Amino acid sequence: MSQNDPSGAQVPDARGYFGAYGGRFIPEALVAAVEQVAEEYEKAKTDPAFTAELDALLKDYTGRPSPLTDVHRFSAEAGGARVLLKREDLNHTGSHKINNVLGQALLTKRMGKTRIIAETGAGQHGVATATACALFGFDCTIYMGEVDTQRQALNVARMRMLGAEVVAVKSGSRTLKDAINEAFRDWVANVDSTHYLFGTVAGPHPFPMMVRDFHRVIGVEARQQVLDRTGRLPDAVVACVGGGSNAMGIFHEFIPDAGVRLIGCEAAGEGAETPKHAATLTKGDPGVLHGSRTYVLQDEDGQTIESHSISAGLDYPGVGPEHAWLKDTGRAEYRPVTDDAAMQALRLLSRTEGIIPAIESAHALAGALELGRELGPEATILVSLSGRGDKDMHTAAEYFGLYDTDGGK
Amino acid sequence: MASKLSETLAAARAEGRAALIGYLPAGFPTVDGGIRAIDALIEGGCDVVEVGLPHSDPVLDGATIQTADDIALRGGVRIKDVLRTVAEVAAAHPSAPVLVMTYWNPVDRYGVARFAADLAAAGGAGCILPDLPVEESDEWRKAAGEHGLDTVFVVAPSSKDQRLAEVTAAGSGFVYAAAVMGVTGTRAAVGNLAEDLVARTRATTDLPVCVGLGVSNATQAAEVAGFADGVIVGSAFVQRILDADGDEEAGLAAVRALAADLAAGVRR
Numbered sequence A: 001m002s003q004n005d006p007s008g009a010q011v012p013d014a015r016g017y018f019g020a021y022g023g024r025f026i027p028e029a030l031v032a033a034v035e036q037v038a039e040e041y042e043k044a045k046t047d048p049a050f051t052a053e054l055d056a057l058l059k060d061y062t063g064r065p066s067p068l069t070d071v072h073r074f075s076a077e078a079g080g081a082r083v084l085l086k087r088e089d090l091n092h093t094g095s096h097k098i099n100n101v102l103g104q105a106l107l108t109k110r111m112g113k114t115r116i117i118a119e120t121g122a123g124q125h126g127v128a129t130a131t132a133c134a135l136f137g138f139d140c141t142i143y144m145g146e147v148d149t150q151r152q153a154l155n156v157a158r159m160r161m162l163g164a165e166v167v168a169v170k171s172g173s174r175t176l177k178d179a180i181n182e183a184f185r186d187w188v189a190n191v192d193s194t195h196y197l198f199g200t201v202a203g204p205h206p207f208p209m210m211v212r213d214f215h216r217v218i219g220v221e222a223r224q225q226v227l228d229r230t231g232r233l234p235d236a237v238v239a240c241v242g243g244g245s246n247a248m249g250i251f252h253e254f255i256p257d258a259g260v261r262l263i264g265c266e267a268a269g270e271g272a273e274t275p276k277h278a279a280t281l282t283k284g285d286p287g288v289l290h291g292s293r294t295y296v297l298q299d300e301d302g303q304t305i306e307s308h309s310i311s312a313g314l315d316y317p318g319v320g321p322e323h324a325w326l327k328d329t330g331r332a333e334y335r336p337v338t339d340d341a342a343m344q345a346l347r348l349l350s351r352t353e354g355i356i357p358a359i360e361s362a363h364a365l366a367g368a369l370e371l372g373r374e375l376g377p378e379a380t381i382l383v384s385l386s387g388r389g390d391k392d393m394h395t396a397a398e399y400f401g402l403y404d405t406d407g408g409k
Numbered sequence B: 001m002a003s004k005l006s007e008t009l010a011a012a013r014a015e016g017r018a019a020l021i022g023y024l025p026a027g028f029p030t031v032d033g034g035i036r037a038i039d040a041l042i043e044g045g046c047d048v049v050e051v052g053l054p055h056s057d058p059v060l061d062g063a064t065i066q067t068a069d070d071i072a073l074r075g076g077v078r079i080k081d082v083l084r085t086v087a088e089v090a091a092a093h094p095s096a097p098v099l100v101m102t103y104w105n106p107v108d109r110y111g112v113a114r115f116a117a118d119l120a121a122a123g124g125a126g127c128i129l130p131d132l133p134v135e136e137s138d139e140w141r142k143a144a145g146e147h148g149l150d151t152v153f154v155v156a157p158s159s160k161d162q163r164l165a166e167v168t169a170a171g172s173g174f175v176y177a178a179a180v181m182g183v184t185g186t187r188a189a190v191g192n193l194a195e196d197l198v199a200r201t202r203a204t205t206d207l208p209v210c211v212g213l214g215v216s217n218a219t220q221a222a223e224v225a226g227f228a229d230g231v232i233v234g235s236a237f238v239q240r241i242l243d244a245d246g247d248e249e250a251g252l253a254a255v256r257a258l259a260a261d262l263a264a265g266v267r268r
Helices: A028-045 A048-062 A072-077 A097-111 A124-136 A146-151 A153-161 A176-190 A207-230 A245-254 A321-329 A339-353 A359-375 A390-400 B004-014 B031-044 B063-074 B079-092 B104-110 B112-121 B138-146 B161-170 B193-202 B218-225 B235-244 B248-265
Strands: A068-070 A082-087 A115-120 A139-145 A165-169 A194-196 A236-241 A261-269 A285-289 A292-296 A332-338 A380-385 B019-025 B048-052 B098-101 B126-128 B150-152 B175-178 B209-212 B230-233
Touching (some): A028 A048, A028 A097, A028 A207, A072 A082, A072 A339, A072 A359, A082 A207, A097 A124, A097 A207, A139 A176, A146 A165, A153 A165, A153 A390, A207 A245, A207 A321, A207 A380, A245 A380, A261 A339, A261 A359, A285 B104, A292 A321, A332 A359, A359 A380, A359 A390, B004 B019, B019 B209, B031 B079, B031 B235, B048 B063, B048 B079, B079 B098, B112 B138, B126 B138, B138 B150, B193 B209, B218 B248, B235 B248
Parallel strands (some): A261 A332, B019 B230, B175 B209
């Protein structure tokens, strides 16, 4: 669904470009399959039966609309600014990822394919995909970096419980980037039977547009909920950005609202000034990765630099092309948030509100704390709480010393 | 004026045989060792060589070439080393066209016009860029054309006939027909997709059609040579060097021997 950008251009254009970013950098073997996805999606989105089926799933299976929660005690730490959380963590499967997965699962059925593959970082997209495959009866293979299978072991067990095959990818940095590489290799070999259910707003056209469209519901609901709750639009919308799917989902409806700041929080790992970070928009340069032109962490020879983040879901050296375009046009701002700031925000929300967020979402919370202190008590800040933190309890327990053997802290 | 690549393929055709095209990555296992290995491809009987520019994210390569790329990148290979490889091989074998095969981002990052100019200056004959589809290739083809470089596009069994016509109209030198749907790597059988693809491709173009992906021995080479203008072999050569386990002379001898075997295969 293209829309008018502030300068009046349609994004993306027919070739999938958001300004200078996007496009379709794929091997010839995948051209027919990617064109089929694009054509089927164009048909589906104007088909009332498709929309009705998806809407029913989002309501009765996912549990939409997701609530908007005022977090008063947390707000006190954010300079007194009013912080409102869009509760994607309360969706079935525990994150926003299910929105896109159900849309693409219905599309897979329309295309007559019987097998789905997907990449996953934190495991949330993998769990959502495995869930949809169980629901629709598709064969399911999930590629996950070996490092991530260890730090998100709970989600590996969930995927296997749901009947998916989980492949631990041992090449390269053994994280999300390499899981995507391996999923592409599978797709090239099995494209007749298989849909690659890409999990973020990156990849070749039409994925950045289509995945955004399936997540637009986040911002559409939240904008109305904030208006109903507060009588006005928020001053800022804050979301974490790895590939950037929950951020595009919540930002999109607000793009025409010029007075609403859109702020993406990237993973700065040990610090954006150190070599150990995943702050692609802050520190990267335009290039081509995983099928589209976008910002990439790369060296001067165009080799991808390994990213680092305590959050598996943000540990990615690329980013969706629409974010690259929003950065260059100035419509959105992107800030780096360190591992430590995110972990402190995770603990703060847990202890002030009784909500344990995913480490990914905690980056947005840390951004909101900083922004609230800048804007003061008159401000209203909408935060995308993209996922829940159950999967991260091992990482958090080690970080804060919560196991009995550590004596607790 | 016909390019060196076109002339070489035409000469093979005039002999009533398919051409043999060998691939190895630059910098594998070292820059100088890689140059000697590519020399060995030609000494063994390859008519054309493809020098791989290793990439951190080789999404179209199977485990064998991934391993070679890893070794090359960990060894610190840079684009300037790849260009030196091309220059030294081209200087030592003036009649053998030297192509570069790589993913798009290294070329994009290096600078499209700069890469074309530097590759031409090194004596390179052209490029194969398997993740750069025709629709995104205008800038590259303009730069390549200005420097007399060929651009070889890949076609796949999944390519529809109309698409084949679009792709072959944009390319030069030859058309790279992927024998199977999948990534690089040796396979027990070439399968029957390749012959059909070659026939469908020939219906759209006068360019030679060369077949790669999965070909690893003389029997397969002879089979493919029966219906294609060229036979492309990569992973099998890489595997010979990996199998030599650091013994450079043994690796070079194995590469030479395989090239000679395959060269006999395309002449059966």
